[in-house]
Amino acid sequence: xTGLRPARTIGAVVRARLSDTTFAPFPVxxxxxxxxxxxxxxxxxxxxxxxxxxxDAVVARLATLPGALLPILHAIQAELGFVPPESIDRIAxxxxxxxxxxxxxxxxxxxxxxxxxxxxxxxxxxxxxxQAMGCERLEQRLRSVxxxxxxxxxxxxxxxxxxxxxxxxxxxxxxxxxxxxxxxxVSEAHLDALVQNARMKGGSR
Amino acid sequence: xxxxxxxxxxxxxxxxxxxxxxDAVADAIVRVASEHxxxxxxxxxxxxxxxxxxxxxxVKTPSGRIAYGPVTVADIAGLFAKGFLQGGAHALRxxxxxxxxxxxxxxxxxxxxxxxxDPLSLSDYExxxxxxxxxxxxxxxxxAIVDEMVASGLRGRGGAGFPxxxxxxxxxxxxxxxxxxxxxxxxxxxxxFSDRMVIEGDPFxxxxxxxxxxxxxxxxxxxxxxxxxxxxAHIVLMAAIARxxxxxxxxASVLGSGKPFEVHLRLGAGAYICGEETAMLESLEGKRGIVxxxxxxxxxxxxxxxxxVVNNVMTLAAVPWILQHGGAAYAAHGVGRSKGTLxxxxxxxxxxxxxxxxxxxxxxxxLLHDFGGGxxxxxxxxAVQVGGPLGAYLPTSKFDLGLDYEAFAAAGGMxxxxxxVVFDDTVDMAKMARYAMEFCAIESCGKCTPCRIGSTRGTxxxxxxxxxDRRPQQEALLRDLCDTMANASLCAMGGLTPMPVLSALxxxxxxFRRN
Ligand SMILES: Cc1cc2nc3c(=O)[nH]c(=O)nc-3n(C[C@H](O)[C@H](O)[C@H](O)COP(=O)(O)O)c2cc1C
Ligand code: SF4
Ligand code: FES
Numbered sequence: 209x210t211g212l213r214p215a216r217t218i219g220a221v222v223r224a225r226l227s228d229t230t231f232a233p234f235p236v237x238x239x240x241x242x243x244x245x246x247x248x249x250x251x252x253x254x255x256x257x258x259x260x261x262x263x264d265a266v267v268a269r270l271a272t273l274p275g276a277l278l279p280i281l282h283a284i285q286a287e288l289g290f291v292p293p294e295s296i297d298r299i300a301x302x303x304x305x306x307x308x309x310x311x312x313x314x315x316x317x318x319x320x321x322x323x324x325x326x327x328x329x330x331x332x333x334x335x336x337x338x339q340a341m342g343c344e345r346l347e348q349r350l351r352s353v354x355x356x357x358x359x360x361x362x363x364x365x366x367x368x369x370x371x372x373x374x375x376x377x378x379x380x381x382x383x384x385x386x387x388x389x390x391x392x393x394v395s396e397a398h399l400d401a402l403v404q405n406a407r408m409k410g411g412s413r
Numbered sequence: 414x415x416x417x418x419x420x421x422x423x424x425x426x427x428x429x430x431x432x433x434x435x436d437a438v439a440d441a442i443v444r445v446a447s448e449h450x451x452x453x454x455x456x457x458x459x460x461x462x463x464x465x466x467x468x469x470x471x472v473k474t475p476s477g478r479i480a481y482g483p484v485t486v487a488d489i490a491g492l493f494a495k496g497f498l499q500g501g502a503h504a505l506r507x508x509x510x511x512x513x514x515x516x517x518x519x520x521x522x523x524x525x526x527x528x529x530x531d532p533l534s535l536s537d538y539e540x541x542x543x544x545x546x547x548x549x550x551x552x553x554x555x556x557a558i559v560d561e562m563v564a565s566g567l568r569g570r571g572g573a574g575f576p577x578x579x580x581x582x583x584x585x586x587x588x589x590x591x592x593x594x595x596x597x598x599x600x601x602x603x604x605x606f607s608d609r610m611v612i613e614g615d616p617f618x619x620x621x622x623x624x625x626x627x628x629x630x631x632x633x634x635x636x637x638x639x640x641x642x643x644x645x646a647h648i649v650l651m652a653a654i655a656r657x658x659x660x661x662x663x664x665a666s667v668l669g670s671g672k673p674f675e676v677h678l679r680l681g682a683g684a685y686i687c688g689e690e691t692a693m694l695e696s697l698e699g700k701r702g703i704v705x706x707x708x709x710x711x712x713x714x715x716x717x718x719x720x721x722v723v724n725n726v727m728t729l730a731a732v733p734w735i736l737q738h739g740g741a742a743y744a745a746h747g748v749g750r751s752k753g754t755l756x757x758x759x760x761x762x763x764x765x766x767x768x769x770x771x772x773x774x775x776x777x778x779x780l781l782h783d784f785g786g787g788x789x790x791x792x793x794x795x796a797v798q799v800g801g802p803l804g805a806y807l808p809t810s811k812f813d814l815g816l817d818y819e820a821f822a823a824a825g826g827m828x829x830x831x832x833x834v835v836f837d838d839t840v841d842m843a844k845m846a847r848y849a850m851e852f853c854a855i856e857s858c859g860k861c862t863p864c865r866i867g868s869t870r871g872t873x874x875x876x877x878x879x880x881x882d883r884r885p886q887q888e889a890l891l892r893d894l895c896d897t898m899a900n901a902s903l904c905a906m907g908g909l910t911p912m913p914v915l916s917a918l919x920x921x922x923x924x925f926r927r928n
Binding site for chain 2: 274275276277278279281282303309312313316317318319320331335336337338339340341372373374375376377378379380381383385388389390391392393
């Protein structure tokens with residue numbers, strides 16, 4: 209299912225049908241295109257002891273906040289880039305919630321990832337004001353030239369592309385957020401440079 | 414020419430300005446100034462809201478603040494060569510800020526201070542009228558503050574337009590050991606950014622409004638629910654809260670009055686429905702953002718079941734002005750039952766996009782043509798969506814409509830949060846109608862069937878309609894579905910999605926017949 213962020217409550221079949229009609233099929237690969245993977249499908253190794261320690265530290269630090277679950281999930285993701293599935297037990301214990309409650313919250317909110325993202329995260333706005341200025345062209349370019357569709361990570365782990373619905377920069381659309389930095393009047397040339405930068409950034413996932 | 418004195422240069426820190434390179438421009442000004450051995454003081458101010466001019470740099474001169482924009486790093490050397498630190502002539506020179514027509518024609522009450530100074534300076538805030546409203550409120554009884562709010566006629570700016578004073582009166586009248594002020598800063602509507610500009614450009618004004626609300630209803634704690642899509646606003650707001658606390662504006666004894674008020678900041682997590690007030694309360698409580706049935710009203714059983722004022726950022730930001738100048742002064746602006754000003758936001762395919770604070774009653778044509786200057790693409794305007802993703806698409810024949818809550822509702826529209834998204838004649842309105850249904854499907858909380866299922870079915874029906882598959886039947890089906898969604902949904906997400914869909918179908922039927 210390309211293009212859409214995972215819907216929460218409608219069934220997977222409905223979702224698949226919905227998104228099938230949303231976008232053209234994945235384009236014929238060009239020589240420059242590299243395969244990409246859905247973030248959620250990335251082969252995910254078990255969380256490291258370091259990651260689990262980070263989760264425990266966050267839970268210990270924030271558990272007494274009123275309504276602590278979202279702040280805890282944000283803090284974990286800020287530190288690790290995602291919320292490892294192994295966190296669920298630890299958070300549930302720390303907050304005296306059921307595992308289902310924690311899992312339900314993680315999956316309800318579009319922000320929380322359950323698998324590590326690429327080294328650079330590009331959030332591309334696809335709401336109305338950005339559509340009025342051609343954000344679909346940008347999405348198309350990322351897909352056909354750079355081989356990454358919404359919700360996917362490039363196979364080299366350089367870049368994750370996510371859909372976002374308004375960044376409050378609608379007078380300077382199309383807009384995008386790159387690792388937390390807002391961009392306005394984004395062009396295809398911007399994107400090309402951005403993807404190239406992301407690919408040059410070293411390190412592994 | 415070299416000056417001995419230090420010249421003050423303003424470069425906005427607003428994220429829209431930063432999105433166009435304001436940080437690099439500020440750095441370049443410092444660098445080139447030092448090459449010229451010229452001392453400059455850079456002030457990172459809020460944005461004046463003329464966003465097509467961002468980064469808009471202002472230079473303080475003896476004859477006032479002179480604006481230049483849009484400035485890029487490549488322009489800096491040339492600007493220095495033309496003596497811009499003295500207000501020299503240059504192609505980018507826009508003149509004194511107050512003389513720019515776009516700015517001059519506005520009535521800035523809420524946005525009066527934004528862009529003047531460093532948004533995080535406590536002393537600048539006080540020097541420019543900050544805290545006057547709060548001090549006036551501290552001298553009044555709770556009931557008298559509420560009376561002032563009722564007199565102002567201020568209606569909720571988050572979309573529903575409910576009178577703020579009446580809501581406050583309900584919370585004041587509720588007996589409870591704890592009450593809350595919950596500020597809705599989820600600003601999910603495409604085409605809107607006024608909440609963001611207030612938070613980044615004048616955060617103390619929002620905090621002051623929240624404290625006054627607390628005094629008015631007897632609440633000692635406030636929560637701000639900020640969308641996670643606003644990382645810059647988050648940083649500014651965290652800093653503002655810390656500074657206000659350190660200065661004793663917040664805390665155990667607000668301004669030494671002995672009255673406590675504390676503000677907590679929470680981030681959303683990318684769910685549009687969490688802008689709906691009861692879903693927001695659920696989210697603040699750490700749960701999934703599922704809409705609650707009403708009654709009970711949040712005013713009686715809100716956050717953690719306690720009486721809660723839920724107000725939008727713009728609603729709360731208008732409060733200090735009202736307490737400073739009086740409810741009657743506020744109500745003197747506007748038309749009919751739409752009192753005061755609204756910061757409209759011009760967005761999308763518009764030449765002069767930005768923030769325009771004017772009294773209610775202005776027409777769409779004035780906003781889109783006189784302020785907006787038509788489209789950015791230079792092509793004719795075909796449609797404008799007013800009031801966010803649940804608002805109507807209007808054709809140019811409706812452009813003489815005055816913007817007030819009642820007139821707009823009568824014409825089948827909604828002002829909402831005051832965002833106007835402009836489309837040129839290349840837009841496919843059937844595609845936009847489809848997107849409205851798709852968005853509802855993505856963002857539905859899933860609690861009720863008309864919205865959860867209807868939005869997905871609606872997307873499919875529009876697809877068939879666009880493909881020309883049994884068109885009359887599909888159109889009848891779509892209208893029937895919209896009727897069900899409008900009348901049987903629990904909240905306005907499902908209830909109002911038919912508005913963009915049907916307005917597109919009714920005003921632009923030809924777009925549904927392309928195949
Ligand atoms: C789907 C949906 C989304 C909403 N999003 C927002 C929002 O982002 N910000 C906001 O202030 N109000 C939003 N509202 C309106 C709130 O439910 C509520 O009316 C408002 O926060 C009350 O504050 P006010 O009276 O000051 O406007 C939304 C409503 C619905 C149905
Ligand atoms: S209308 Fe949609 S968003 Fe609102 S309660 Fe029903 S399912 Fe949830
Ligand atoms: S619609 Fe894209 S930034 Fe608002």
